[in-house]
Amino acid sequence: MALRSGLSLLRYISLRTSSRVLSTHINPEINQNGEKTAEFPGAKAPYVTEMKFLNENSYESIPIYRVLDNNGDVILANEEPTLDKETLLNMYKSMVQLNQMDKILYESQRQGRISFYMTNYGEEGMHVGSAAALSPQDLIFAQYREVGVLLYRGMTITELINQCYGNHEDPGKGRHMPVHYGSKQLNVVTISSPLATQMPQAVGAAYAFKRTPDNDRCVICYFGEGAASEGDAFAAFNFAATLDCPVILFCRNNGYAISTPSSEQYRGDGIAARGPSMGLHTIRVDGTDALAVYNAVARARELAVKNKPVLIEAMSYRVGHHSTSDDSTAYRSLEEIQKWTSDENPVQKLRLYLERKGLWNEESEKSLIKESRDFVVRTMQDAEKKKKPHWKEMFEDVYYDMPLKLQKQMHEMEDHLRKYEEHYPMENYEKE
Amino acid sequence: MTGILAQNTLSRSLLQNVSNIVKRLSSHFTYYPDESKPIDGQTNKMNMMQAINNAMDITLKTDSSSVLFGEDVAFGGVFRCALGLQEKYGKDRVFNTPLCEQGIAGFGIGMATAGATAIAEIQFADYIFPAFDQLVNEAAKCRYRSGGQFDCGGLTVRAPCGAVGHGGLYHSQSPEAFFTHAPGLKVVVPRGPIAAKGLLLSCIRDRDPCIFLEPKILYRSAAEEVPVDSYEIPIGKAHILREGDAATLVAWGTQVHVLLQVADMASEKLGINCEVIDLMSILPWDEETVCNSVKKTGRCLVAHEAPLTSGFGAELAATVQAECFLHLEAPVSRVTGWDAPFPHVFEPFYLPDTMRCFSALQQLINY
Known part of the structure; x- marks a missing residue:
């Protein structure tokens, strides 16, 4: 099985450089109006006399770039990225920490200790592979399932857990649902729940970078296939291309938007196929292969900082439920999930690779898991003890200066609480 | 990792999770079941999710042009209102759409323009805004701009709205007032299962496009004896749930239950009887019932979860002062969410809860 898929991969790789073939090819013998291409403002294209509609089968599928096979072996030696030991171990450790955090926080939601949670299982390779290829100065617009990117960037487990608990040490001041992280210091724009809103914003931010003298920063925007x-x-694809923005649009195609499988989300050749058609440099990559993702993003970054926008479609599988509000067994089978937790498990692939390089072993695995788990549990217990921010924080940051009307409302609440304090959970919130 | 997943999958279910949410939240209001009987005949105990499911079931059974669609609707929708309907009526009538609210609304307008009955689900009212253009510029103006030649009255857009205890900024909003500013739309909010079924059937059969906002915390809050047969509850007719002479308390959706409790507190602690009105529909709204009540009581309190500024309470207050000026003993009181986004951990301080409404009522009485 592994051998067969290895062979088919080789076939894909040889296809990688070949251009996509149109079945409606141009017959040179057909009179093309003096062999000239048409000069419409909207299209410079040859004339043909044969009428033919294109459809999704008019093009070859965009191949999936891969560096590692399922056993963690490098398929083609010259595709192996030159990463130092420290970087490789950081990548792997971020994955393991993420898994442990997901496991424990998921359970903590089930026990009613936090209100909501989303796990990242199956997508760890995309997170660390992309994060490692970026500069810390590059601005990140994320969706909500990219916590490995944030961990690799340097967000601490403590910050993440404080956000989930919405305590007074949460940089977001308890206003946002769990898993909506953000850090100005780490160049991570605070996550919003509405989907895809961050995409044109990322393009706009990239345009602002472009206008900065000697710009060497780019913007990466993560989004799902849904x-x-x-x-x-x-809008984001079109603006990125027409305004030549230094942006990497990174699609995590994990197969599901809550319950909706990608087969009901789009037709044609996925998200990647939209790239070339809209003028974006485009690659499709195996998202379960952290090294392939690293290579793709490293190269994308080189293009982006030269104001050539890039679309990456990373293929993976959402192993966990959509969120703690979801039970995915209502719409998919355990057998289907199984495949992606064994053969195509991104964490396992990178671990096998590291083991082959002599950088990792059973012993280090065990101690990292224990260390991570203990740290998450301890941090969670600490976060739980911390009070929520003072209730007046509810009125801050709506505007830069609090308008008079809002000040009046805050005082109204203050008077109300003075009278009816016993009806409110004051003990859980910071005092002034 | 497989182990984790299997364990989680086996041990938990969505149902359990939703009931946990409701449990965590039960402090913010007490549910007052509706004991009315809109029609004679058999009733079944249904919660609001089941009553909505039942209304859509009746529609799909009796109207062969009708379809139901939206994100994740095929497996029943994230709140399970469409549960079992795809199995019953087929994939061409109950189906998933791509993740695109403007698409869902536009597609629904198109279906209705072509004469079909379209029930479109937006997963959360907080996510209806990409569809704002389609609803405000297209659905609302379709008949008007064509001189009455075309309309999209067959469209009903359903969306879960309101506070749920832990929804934060983007799973808690009550956007009704935005849509009341678009002549041509109807906006309806039920307070429980009996109202939900009758109002939803009215919306679906109405000749104008309707936005049906379902307070999500009520989906499983309580069950009522809901008639099994089809029935409609008229849009634009408020219900007086409690008669009284001391003050008129007006609300819709979840907030009705808060005000019913406030009326109980008022009679217990202040020895006064308040009239409680459920507006049922926000646009059109029943001026006559509200104003007649205020003329009787001389005092009016309006409460809603949405922020104060430009909330629908402003419209009610303006009309009440214009129509009942000489009868008023005090200015109209508005108890609402604050003029801030809906905050996650501060929800207990943000909502116009019983204590805030009761306190405002006392001020209204002692004005």
């Missing part, structure tokens, strides 16, 4: 159905996704 979000790519929103109008904002089209």
Whole structure:
């Protein structure tokens, strides 16, 4: 099985450089109006006399770039990225920490300790592979399932857990649902729940970078294949291309938007096929292969900082439920999930690779898991003890200066609480 | 990792999770079941999710042009209102759409323009805004701009709205007032299962496009004896749920239950009887019932979860002062969400809860 898929991969790789073939090819013998191409403002294209409609079968599928096979072996030696030991271990450790955090916080939601949670299982390779290829100065617009990117970037487990608990140490001041992280310091724009809204914003931010003298920063925008159905996704692709923005549009195609499989989300050749058609440099990559993702994003970054916008479609599988509000067994089978937790498990692939390089072993695995788990549990217990921010924080940051009307409302609440304090959970919130 | 997943999948279900949410939240209001009987005949105990499911079931059974669609609707929708309907009526009538609210609304307008009955689900009212253009510029103006030649009255857009205890910024909003500013739309909010079924059937059969906002916390809050047969509850007719002479308390959706409790507190602690009115529909709204009540009581309190500024309470207050000026003993009181986005951990301080409404009522009485 592994051998067969290895062979078919080789075939894909040889296809990689070949251009996509149109079945409606141009017959040179056909009179093309003096062999000239048409000069319409909207299209410079040859004339043909044969009428033929194109459809999704008019093009070859865009191949999926891969570096590692399922056993963690490098398929083609010259595709192996030159990453130092420290980087490789950081990548792997971020994955393991993420898994442990997901496991424990998911359970903590089930026990009613936090209100909501979303796991990242199956997508760890995309997170660390892309994060490692970026500069810390590059601005990140994320969706909500890219926590590995944030961990690799340097967000601490403590910050993440404080956000989930909405305590007074949460940089977002308890206003946002769990898993909506953000850090100005780490160049991570605070996550919003509406889907795809971040996409044209990322393009705009990239344009602002472009106008900065000697710009060497780019913007990366993560989004799901479901979000790519929103109008904002089209706007982002189109603006990125027409305004030549230093942006990497990174699609995590994990196969599901809550319960909706990608087969009901789009027709044609996925999200990647939209790239070339809209003027974006485009690659499709195996998202379960952290090294392939690294290579793709590293190269994309080189293009982006030269104001050549890039679309990456990373293929993966959402192993966990959509969120704690979801039970995915209502719409998919355990057998289907199984495949992606064994053969195509991104964490396992990178671990096998590291083991082959002599950088990792059973012993280090065990101690990292234990260390991560203990740290998450301890941090969670600490976060739980911390009070929520003072209730007046509810009125802050609506505007830069609090308008008089809002000040009046805040005082109204203050008077109300003075009278009816016993009806409110004051003990859980910070005092002034 | 497989182990984790299997364990989680086996041990938990969505149902359990939703009931946990409701449990966590039960402090913010007490549910007052509706004991009315809109029609004679058999009733079944249904919660609001089941009553909505039942209304759509009746529609799909009796109207062969009708379809139901939206994100994740095929497996029943994230709140399970469409549960079992795809199995019953087929994939061409109950189906998933791509993840695109403007698409869902536009597609629904198109279906209705072509004469079909379209029930479109937006997953959360907080996510209806990409569809704002389609609803406000297209659905609302379709008949008007064509001189009455075309209309999209067959469209009903359903969306879960309102506070749920832990929804934060983007799973808690009550956007009704935005849509009341678009002449041509109807906006309806039920307070429970009996109202939901009758009002939804009215919306679906109405000749104008309707936005049906379902307070999500009510989906499983309580069950009522809901008639099994089809029935309609008229849009634009408010219901007086409690008669009284001391003050008129007006609300819709979840907030009706808050005000019913406030009326109980008022009679217990202040020895006064308040009239409680469920507006049922926000646009059109029943001026006559509200104003007649205020003329009787001389005092009016309006409460809604949405922020104060430009909330629908402003419209009610303006009309009440214009129509009942000489009868008023005090200015109209509005108890609402604050003029801030809906905050996650501060929800207990943000909502116009019983204590805030009761306190405002006391001020209204002692004005």
